[in-house]
Amino acid sequence: MRIYHFPWLAAVSLVLTSCGATNGTKRPRLRETVSYGEFSGEKLEEGKRSTTGTLKKSPSGFEVTGADGSHFLVRAARLGDRSDFVPDPGKEYRIDILTRIVSRPKAYTYIYDELAKVSDGERVIYDASLCPVHRVTMMRKPEGRATKDDYPRSFYRQREEKFPNDGISYLGCVEGGSDLRWSCPECYRLSERRAKELGIKE
Numbered sequence: 001m002r003i004y005h006f007p008w009l010a011a012v013s014l015v016l017t018s019c020g021a022t023n024g025t026k027r028p029r030l031r032e033t034v035s036y037g038e039f040s041g042e043k044l045e046e047g048k049r050s051t052t053g054t055l056k057k058s059p060s061g062f063e064v065t066g067a068d069g070s071h072f073l074v075r076a077a078r079l080g081d082r083s084d085f086v087p088d089p090g091k092e093y094r095i096d097i098l099t100r101i102v103s104r105p106k107a108y109t110y111i112y113d114e115l116a117k118v119s120d121g122e123r124v125i126y127d128a129s130l131c132p133v134h135r136v137t138m139m140r141k142p143e144g145r146a147t148k149d150d151y152p153r154s155f156y157r158q159r160e161e162k163f164p165n166d167g168i169s170y171l172g173c174v175e176g177g178s179d180l181r182w183s184c185p186e187c188y189r190l191s192e193r194r195a196k197e198l199g200i201k202e
């Protein structure tokens with residue numbers, strides 16, 4: 001069964017996980033901020049910020065050292081990416097970061113930073129909004145939900161290869177609310193078609 005959260009920015013939420021998050025009280029200043037839900041008093045926001053600095057690949061993502069002396073880790077969250085993007089650690093780039101803030105007033109604030117775009121002068125050398133399989137621009141959308149066990153293993157193998165950014169989370173059980181994800185229209189179309197061929201009810 002698939003459950004979608006529409007319209008966009010409906011009350012959706014995220015199952016709190018500390019994976020890859022920084023717990024801190026210092027909120028970065030973001031632009032184009034959207035609040036995309038609230039669940040049990042937990043607030044979810046997402047926005048963008050930019051910095052100039054160096055970028056070094058690390059086992060869990062990339063280390064950013066800003067020209068202002070800031071130093072932090074960002075994750076690379078684009079699915080299906082086999083390009084193995086390796087920036088030159090000695091070069092200064094313009095780095096766009098997608099930041100999600102999960103917070104509960106007076107309790108906690110988790111900040112998740114993802115690499116959105118890297119530019120070397122005028123040249124864009126990394127763009128997380130492009131589907132690596134279809135080379136089309138993806139949108140940030142509240143994820144769709146599907147029951148993991150309804151799909152055979154072959155589906156997941158195909159998904160990894162052919163439609164990784166279908167915008168759907170395949171879950172063992174329906175938990176809390178949902179997160180925002182990159183969603184590629186072409187991946188979504190192929191995923192739907194495959195689900196239909198498999199006779200999976202939606």
Ligand SMILES: [Zn+2]
Pocket residue numbers: 131132133134135163164165184185186187188
């Ligand atoms: Zn795609």
